[in-house]
Amino acid sequence: MTTESPSEYNHLETLPTAELLAGMNQLDQTVPLAVSRALPQLERLVEATVARLRAGGRLFYIGAGTSGRLGVVDASECPPTFGVPAGLVVGIIAGGDLAIRQAVEGAEDDAEQAWVDLQARDVNEKDVLVGIAASGRTPYVIGGLQRARRQGLATGAIVCNPGSAVAAAAEFPVEVVTGPEFVTGSTRLKAGTAQKLVLNMLTTATMIRLGRVKGNKMVDMQLSNLKLVERGERMLMDELGIAHAEAAELLRQHGSVRAALAARQ
Structure with missing residues (x-):
């Protein structure tokens, strides 16, 4: 003890x-x-x-x-x-x-x-x-x-x-x-x-x-508040080389970082 x-x-x-x-x-x-x-x-x-x-x-x-x-x-x-x-x-x-x-x-x-x-x-x-x-x-x-x-x-x-x-x-x-x-x-x-x-x-x-992280990013995180939405937008901007407005729209359409990435890759 x-x-x-x-x-x-x-x-x-x-x-x-x-x-x-x-x-x-x-x-x-x-x-x-x-x-x-x-x-x-x-x-x-x-x-x-x-x-x-x-x-x-x-x-x-x-x-x-x-x-x-x-x-x-x-x-x-x-x-x-x-x-x-x-x-x-x-x-x-x-x-x-x-x-x-x-x-x-x-x-x-x-x-x-x-x-x-x-x-x-x-x-x-x-x-x-x-x-x-x-x-x-x-x-x-x-x-x-x-x-x-x-x-x-x-x-x-x-x-x-x-x-x-x-x-x-x-x-x-x-x-x-x-x-x-x-x-x-x-x-x-x-x-x-x-x-x-x-x-x-x-x-x-x-x-x-179990595949819940891609690279070093939380691509399956729940977009449950403004901070997490903004984090998701930054992930898409970094990964896809796109502007903020496009990342925001892509995230809105697909509902998750993983789905948004899959739609563009």
């Missing part, structure tokens, strides 16, 4: 703001290095996820507290970024949607509830389940992974302690060992940052492998 080890810093309440910020920033710089050491594990999880999604499966996240919220955030960003259906990547948090905004006491301690929550989404053996738990000991996540693995789902985990029960319950664990936090045990800090980085990489690499 290195995430529970005492902080390398002490007497925090006596430090000026500049020193508090510098200390947190110094520790944060260790996170990408910790993630880099877990890249071989993450590669295996990405490959398994790509294979299941290509075969018609979905990606589910389960977690509690900060870990659960990060999963919900990552899932919610996939449709607008990559143009995939809202149900392709699903984040489930212990305690339900209320827990996204406030703590639901005891929800993470129920080892049976995750599978109940997953059954409500009709999970099956085509799907992938990734459990997210900084500590690696959350009963909600352990129980969900164990039951899902018995039912034939591909199972992954993102944890921040070595040799954890959550990692043991998953076929494709990703262990990013981040060490002690600035405030002892506050895993919304370094551990949360590490989890966010891994989630970014998992879905981005998966969507690229």
